[in-house]
Structures are given as structure tokens and as C-alpha cells.
Amino acid sequence: MLWDLAGEARMLLTLPAALTMQVAHPAVGAGVDEYSVFRTDPWGRAVRSLESVQLWVYGGADAAREGRRLRRLHRVIQGVDAHGRGYHALAPANYAWVHATGFPVYRHAQRYLGRRPYTGAEERRLYAEWLQVGRILGLRDRDMPQTLEEFWPYYRRVLYEELERTVVVDELIAPGAEVPPPDRGPRYVRAPLRLLWPVLRPAFTRFRRFVTIGFMPPDAREAIGLPWTRRQERRLVRLSRVARAVVPRLPERLRYLPIAYEARRRYGQERLRRTRG
Numbered sequence: 001m002l003w004d005l006a007g008e009a010r011m012l013l014t015l016p017a018a019l020t021m022q023v024a025h026p027a028v029g030a031g032v033d034e035y036s037v038f039r040t041d042p043w044g045r046a047v048r049s050l051e052s053v054q055l056w057v058y059g060g061a062d063a064a065r066e067g068r069r070l071r072r073l074h075r076v077i078q079g080v081d082a083h084g085r086g087y088h089a090l091a092p093a094n095y096a097w098v099h100a101t102g103f104p105v106y107r108h109a110q111r112y113l114g115r116r117p118y119t120g121a122e123e124r125r126l127y128a129e130w131l132q133v134g135r136i137l138g139l140r141d142r143d144m145p146q147t148l149e150e151f152w153p154y155y156r157r158v159l160y161e162e163l164e165r166t167v168v169v170d171e172l173i174a175p176g177a178e179v180p181p182p183d184r185g186p187r188y189v190r191a192p193l194r195l196l197w198p199v200l201r202p203a204f205t206r207f208r209r210f211v212t213i214g215f216m217p218p219d220a221r222e223a224i225g226l227p228w229t230r231r232q233e234r235r236l237v238r239l240s241r242v243a244r245a246v247v248p249r250l251p252e253r254l255r256y257l258p259i260a261y262e263a264r265r266r267y268g269q270e271r272l273r274r275t276r277g
Helices: 009-013 015-023 026-035 042-058 061-074 092-100 102-113 120-136 148-161 167-173 187-214 218-224 230-249 258-276
Strands: 078-080 086-088
Touching: 009 015, 009 102, 009 230, 015 026, 015 042, 015 102, 015 167, 015 187, 015 218, 026 078, 026 086, 026 092, 026 167, 042 061, 042 120, 042 258, 061 120, 092 102, 092 120, 092 148, 102 120, 102 230, 120 148, 148 218, 167 187, 187 230
Parallel strands: none
Antiparallel strands: 078 086
16 A cells, blocks of 8 residues: 555645654654754755655665664754653654654545545555554564554554644744745756745745645644634645546656656566566
């Protein structure tokens, strides 16, 4: 399921929701606040994070190397959170929560971006695959609930006992955030964007806030204290309807992100060779 899901363009809409749920954990939020470059290099950080996620699913042998690289990177991330409690990025509870957020966000987004909600069997399969990705990242079986029946009590406990509206959450959803113009992509795209950015930036930050809160599961919104109205819900349904109609009709090279597309292309060629052989 992740092979079809994780690299598809529609999933770009869901990533801000997962990230915001992660930094609503005081320890994770403190680590991002102190160590991340999301303020000074937001576009570079987004590209690196997206490529990392793609490698987990589509990277083959590179997936394990990426998992080891991430653990090395996080060894030095430690300090004291806003409540005066010590934290370490690789503490199992913190590291597991960062990974755990992906599953409920995928599940919730399917209700909007997919043709129908997942069945119970599909949810179990997706969760099993997400656990497998966690092992690539270095999570041990005892660090994450191993069944869906165990996951939901764990998830609700973290939501209502640990999450809060941290400083980083507020920065990520601020409609007037000072986001610099995009510095990635072809020059002929970057140059006009830089010129138009004073006009485009407010619309971008409002849209980012909208999809961040909209694609976040309602119980997570409630736990963090993020507002959501019926009018916004109707707008999200309309946006999702357009994405659901347009993206599946795109050529695969446009429908999937580069790492995912290349992996799927190689796999298709290999299947074709085996069939002909």
C-alpha cells in the first residue's frame, strides 16, 4: 500500500499535518525549535525531509542507510523542553511518536483524497507496513504498538496527556509567517517567484495553515487546540475532490515524486523482463 501511497503527489498535502502533530509533543517541539533550520532554510529542509521519506519506502538498500544516517544525525539532539524536562531525540517515546504520526494522517487523508475510506483489513495492512518502515528507521518492536488494537489507546494517550500547542506549532500555522521565497527548482521559476513573493507569501501561508489543520485527524486538532469550522470543512472537501479527480489522470512521471517514480519505473521494467523471459 505504501508503494502506491507514499510517493504520490496528493500526499504532499498531508505532510504539514504530520509534522505539526510531531512538534506538538513538547520534547520533539523543543528539539526542532533548538536544532532545526526550518526558519532559516525552510525549502531546503522540506526537500531533504521529503527525499528521506521517499527513501524509506522506495530506496531498497538505501532505505537502511538512510535510517542509520537519521539516527546518527539525531544523536546530538538533546536539551531541556519548555517545562524544564530533559529530552533526547532518540529516546524511544519521542522517536516513536515522530514515526507514529504518519499512520493516522494517512488514514484520515484517505477519507478526502481517496475514492473511499480504508476497510478494516486495509488499515491493518497499512499499519503493518508502517511498522516495517519504523524498523528501517531503527525502532524496535517494543518501541511501537504492534497491533492496531494496541495503537489507538497509545495514540489517544499521547494526544490527551502529552501534546500541546507549542511555540513551533504556532509558527507552522501562522498565517503571516515570514517564509522566504522558494530557492529550489529551475531558475526561470525561481526568478519570477522571488519578484512576486511579497504578494504570493500571504496566500501561501494561509493555504499551508488550511491544509495543516484540515488534514490533521479531528482528535489531534482538538488535543492541540486548533480551530476548524464547517466552512473550512466544505472548502477542504472541494479541494480534495479536485485533487482526487486530477492527480490520478496525470502521467506517472508527474503523479509520483522523482524517487518514487524512478523506483516504480525500474520495478515495472523488471516485471516486464521476467514476464517475457
